[in-house]
Amino acid sequence: MTACAIEGATAGSATTADPGPEESGEPEEPAGAVPAGPAAPRSGAPHAPGAFTLTADGAYGARLTAAPGPPDAQRAWYPERWTLDGPEPYAVPLPLNQPEEPDSQVVPLADGRVLIRRQVADRQMFSLLYPTGPATGELPLGAVECDGMTLLPPSPDGCSVYALSAGDHSSLLWLVAGGAFGPELVAEIPGHCSGGVWLDRAGRILALDRRPPGGGPVKAVAVDLERNGEVTPLLQIAPESNDRLLLADADSGLLLLRSDAPGQDLLGWGVLGSCLPVRFPECLRPADVAVTPFAVQPGQMLMPESCAVALRIDGAAGSWVGTWRPQGRRLHQFAAPEGWSAGAGYWSRDGVLHLPYANAATPCAVALLDAPTDEDPLPGAAGTCGTDGDVSGTEPSAAVIPPAVCKPVPLGQAPLHRAASPG
Template identity: 75%
Template sequence: MTACAIEGGSAGAAATADPEAEPEPEEPVEPAMPAEPAMSAKPGEPAGADGEAGEDREAGQAREARGDEEAEASSTEGDARPHADDAPLPGGFTLTADGAYAARLTAAPGPPGERAWYPERWTLDGPEPYAVPLPLDQPEEPDSQVAPLADGRVLIRRRVADRQMFSLLYPTGPGTGELLLGAVGCAEMTLLPSSPDGRCVYALSAGEHESSLWLVAGGAFGPEEVARIPGRCSGGVWLDRAGRILALDRQEPGGGPVKAVAVDLGRQGEVTPLLQIAPGSDDRLLLADADSGLLLLRSDAPGHDRLGWGVLGSCLPVRFPECLRLADVAVTPFAVQPGQMLMPESCAVALRIDGAQGSWVGVWRPAGRQLHQFAAPLGWVPGAGYWNRDGVLRLPYANGATPCGVALLDAPEDVEPSSVTGRTGGGEGGPEPSGAAATPSVCKPVPLGQAPLHRAARPD
């Protein structure tokens, strides 16, 4: 059982997968990347500093876009604390749901054991991206986590002995302001992805038999426990734009397979099944798009771990595309194109590809059978990025030449047209059919899980 306590504070299944239905032809795909992946501000342009804005230019643009106070903080502190181009980022790189702000832990160059870690906020919705360092009197521990809010403040989680401390950081001229939120008596806790409302941040504390979900920013009285969920939970994917329905990957008390469940925060944490592909399979939800209902998941129901996709509330089965099954690399989705209302098959999906040569970027659409691969910009934090509604992927990066940059990647078009109209693809190289021909046993919007696990008959 998870033992957490506040110590202080201030002021039914839609269609499941048919893993063997209509397999696509295996076509080995070679990573389109050089030995040292690098990409300029726009793919296809030569890498270098000519097309990048320097710190002085960024600060000047920032003054026009955000006001003198934040620009002064960006230029003054940025000069005092140079960016590390080779330092690992222990707290990762997190973005708000709309991609306007990002936050990370970074450090000045120096020996690995002597680096002073501090939070940094990136502003990404202005004329040019710029970074504002948010250091305090004491350096941060490498295991701290940060999360940006829609108002520009940054939440930081610090572990102090057996407690989790939470504060909000914000720029105040040349310095950093801090608002203490409170502490939770818990040995381990993980921040969840930013809430779609941009105002709240949740954290998960997982125990062997019970997991606790905490609202650590955006509440009225500091951190507060909002739900207790039987079993050990992980992951965390938002299913709606209001920040009410959260998907978690849960293992029942006592062990067993991992299944994704939906937690309704508007009903005191009511838990309902979400993914149930096979009785003994591990079914984890990786990404969801609230506009189209597209779900990206990982399951071993086909016999081994595979990436699959489905549609929330649909009667069609989950599909496991062959083009996402690459040898000797790990493929993980990290961003879905928004704004594709009722058109999940047309959404562009960005994927992180990790291999022996490093990490690079993949782009894929459910309607097609093609995985397009691109070199990542030098200094990209693998898995960081977001789409705009026009199908442009924005990849934040930082290196010695560019302390705060965003590379732009236009989503490529597949050779074959989309099958959104419902036409079934025929023949090799055609678009992947959107579902099996057989009618599922349940034809109403319920959680994924009713389609039979056998080869479906394909119409002539």
Template identity: 65%
Template sequence: MAGGDESMTVCAIEAAAGDGGPTWSTPPGHGAFTITANGAYAARLAGSGDALYVERWTLDGPEPYAVPLPLAQPEERGTPLLPLADGRVLVGRRADGRRRTFSLLYPTGPGTGELVLGAVEAPGSEDLVLLPPSPDGICAYALCVGPDTSTLWLVAGGAFGPEQVAEVKGRCSGGVWLDRTGRMLALDRSLDGGPVKAVAVDLERGGEVTPLLQITEDSHDRLLLADPDSGLLLIRSDAPSPGHDRLGWGVLGSLLPVRFPDCLRLDDAAVTPFAVQPGQALLPEGCGVALRIDAAAGSWVGMWRPSARRMHQLAVPAGWLAGAGLWTPEGVLRLPYATPGTPCGLAALEEPDDPPVPEPGPAGAGTAAGTGAGTGTGAFKVCRPVPLQQAPLTDRRPAR
């Protein structure tokens, strides 16, 4: 989710290819690279073999640089990390089959300081996941998924260690911030084994849940990215082709249909958005979107704007930490990479100079609900008249 005024990045939690292609999900642990919402810091597990340690990157200076944060005992492969805006790194370690402990690491002179926050019990270690960095840069949240209920925990930023902040009925996944304050969180929820629908959770109202996205009654509709400046939403849904996921885009608060561009469909490759250009207030069609493309030959980057009918596919630097990157407001995509010669690098990619081609048909053209037919861009009307604007993204009076 976006945060700050200079840059933006979002780490996708889950993704799937369209039309029966390969699937991909962000692997936790060694190799995973998470960037703060304001783009200032990042963290990953570094090292080799079993000698793994936390490494913090500083990204907002003239040149990126890495600070190792080793402790006496190495970190386990798969340990989730989350950098904070003050430069500390949250670590969630597996304690036993039902507990995960949380600590904050920070550089202190020649060594590493550690502040132990506490522990959270979960049915299984894989049932508790860290959510993407909060846009306020201070708080960190984890999602614990049970058989019938999902629980949100504030694991950093509270007054007395980890504390439960909300319970959401159903099995939830994903996690996308919808505003710049860390109040509104979107989750992908399934109720009683039904289809997955994105919902908005208001953390200032005790986890009040409201519908966010429903394209058809039976479709699986997931929110992958959201940009609060422009309102652009990146969506994955099987509404156009039941059983086959497609990438689409919409605008928060708009009555226009979700559109599913054909240029985002690739044969034998998974396409996953991971960053949106910030600072494009009220201009969702002009936002640059960075997409990770995974195929048998490897991973590379796609660059696309909703106003264009074409996705540019670009080579990435050697050692790219795949799935990570951030945009500048000026439209430059910065990709982190690490090689033996350059252990901490940041490459800049600019979109090729190719003027966008308007989508065919009038703005908002689509099909009747549930027909599955449409224009070449796959416009698809929602089955309800007001799906996207139901999220309470404006200030509201406190509950009495």
């Protein structure tokens, strides 16, 4: 069992600070062979220790960042909120009277406030930050006595934030923003849980990757937050396979997952509620790089194969952007804008990818990328990975049922061997 205790919220306050100078850091390059794809240019802007997090609708973003300064200066991290739904993006710094620790996490809400999680000794403390003219307002929400906790992606409802405290035998799911009385324990889930993907637009069904108590393969499960955390199977590809959910789109039902059912750990896709097998496209496994999906085009009702998917590609030369559609069988690769927050971005309904970035010349900006169709000639900076040797066939999926009820995505009787590519 995971032991956590809760402390009540205290009164709010508003403070300001002038963050000190710090060094202009750069991320370490991953090891490995240099890939053929285009690398992101190196940025001279400070490298934040945490991720750039977006609201579900892409209206706001938040990150920890730092002001540029002499190379030998100590870093002074502070939260920053980005507004992305106006005519021009802009960033608002939210510093307080002392720098934040680099292991703090921030998540934006739909009303423009930013939730921050701070670890102080064995407590997790939560506050809402917001701009108040030249100052930063802070509304403490309370604390949970717990050794470790991770904020989950923002809920689609825009006002709730959940956090996960994982133990060996059970994991605790907390509502840390959006509740009536500070942090609230929502569910205790047997097993060690990780991940976190929303399956609906209401913020009710959450998918987690769970390893059962006592060990065994990791399987994605669906947690119903309105039924006391009721857990049901979601991915059951093979009895002993590790099946993790990476991304989901509530409109089309498209699921992006990673599984070792074919004999090696591969990136695949399926459709929520479909009885057709999961497919593992060959074009999503280019050599010597790691490929991770981070955004799916919304609004493609009943058309999962036509959804554009954005992927982060990491190689020895850095990180860059890939786009792909299930029906297309081609991975298009593009150089990322200088200072891209790798793995951050969102699609518009009409298929334009928004990539937030910041560098020495542009402190807050968004690059727009029109994903090419698979009939378009590739631009000079793009590449493709050839045809799609799906592990389980190339037939299109059937009509999608709206995901009101979560069902397993079975591999069925599909062969777990590589199919021959068309000539």
